[in-house]
Amino acid sequence: MVEYINGKKIDENKPITIREVSEAAQVSMATVSRVINGNPNVKPATRKKVLKVIEELDYRPNAVARGLASKKTTTVGVIIPDITNVYFSSLALGIDDIATMYKYNIILANSESDEQKEIQVLNTLLAKQVDGIIFMGNTITEEMRRQIKRAKIPFVIAGSVDSLEEIESVHIDxxxxxxxxxxxxxxxxxxxxxxxxxxxxxxxxxxxxxxxxxxxxxxxxxxxxxxxxxxxxxxxxxxxxxxxxxxxxxxxxxxxxxxxxxxxxxxxxxxxxxxxxxxxxxxxxxxxxxxxxxxxxxxxxxEPLYDIGAVAMRYLTKMMNKEEVETENKTIILPYGYIKRSTTK
CATH class of the missing domain: 3.40.50.2300 (Response regulator)
Known part of the structure; x- marks a missing residue:
């Protein structure tokens, strides 16, 4: 660990800031930001020097702070009613894979199928400046609907329905x-x-x-x-x-x-x-x-559980990036099948 930056001692009890990285690397904060975000407009030697300082200082970019500047945190909240239920965990796997593909981070919140806790975790996610939310609950309550409208961020239901067809959703028939x-x-x-x-x-x-x-x-x-x-x-x-x-x-x-x-x-x-x-x-x-x-x-x-989660996440990325989405009544219907095994004649 580097103990001094340009003669100034580092306080090990405080997180390293982007300013301290720029001072140690003797480059601008904008250059450090470009390196962190993978911007190609940085000379290889400069990129190497900045990355070396980041490693030495053990710098971790603050997603929320970056989000305040860019108005995007590349973070998505996922509200799941029962993390132990294989139905929801299968949906979550599809969500996570597509989130990784599009370089979004996931914050998973377990609501325990409790309507009051759903509102609580929704507000917690909003406080973390998430760019969008995927909801896997079984019911959109009036309070949840009100909070969603108030939040004004992209919101998609995965594996369930909005009978009023006001909220984007992905499910089967x-x-x-x-x-x-x-x-x-x-x-x-x-x-x-x-x-x-x-x-x-x-x-x-x-x-x-x-x-x-x-x-x-x-x-x-x-x-x-x-x-x-x-x-x-x-x-x-x-x-x-x-x-x-x-x-x-x-x-x-x-x-x-x-x-x-x-x-x-x-x-x-x-x-x-x-x-x-x-x-x-x-x-x-x-x-x-x-x-x-x-x-x-x-x-x-x-029911294609993984696909429902994956399509819901892709739907959300399009909404967050203001891309056009072709759907009927804000709903994407995926195909289902029926497999006969040994519990039927």
Missing amino acids: YVAASEEAVRDLVNHGNERIAFVSGSLTEPINGEYRLQGYKNVLAENNIEFDPELVFETGYNYHSGEIMWPALSAMGVTAVYAGDDELAAGILNSAQDAGIKVPEDFEIVTSNNSKLTKIVRPKMSSIT
């Missing part, structure tokens, strides 16, 4: 996907098909997936029974404790809105001596690695 899953169960002779998801106040469940479920029942002259619609948590335990209620309703098949939830139902049914798929069938929604870990392997909608 959840109605059509739900229809395909439930139609397969009906074609196998099931009429007592349960719809199991997170809260129906979340548009992805109450407005899209549930509509697809109802559409297929109607087209097959099966009366919709609201008692076969179950709201619960997005986790394994919630599915595990649900089997007694499903069994009591005479359910022979389930369409589940989450893979962890589906795995809990599947294991609990088998623990009760139920044969899958002979006596009970189940289709899940996200095709995460859990669908292949459990036995039997679960049939699933193949």
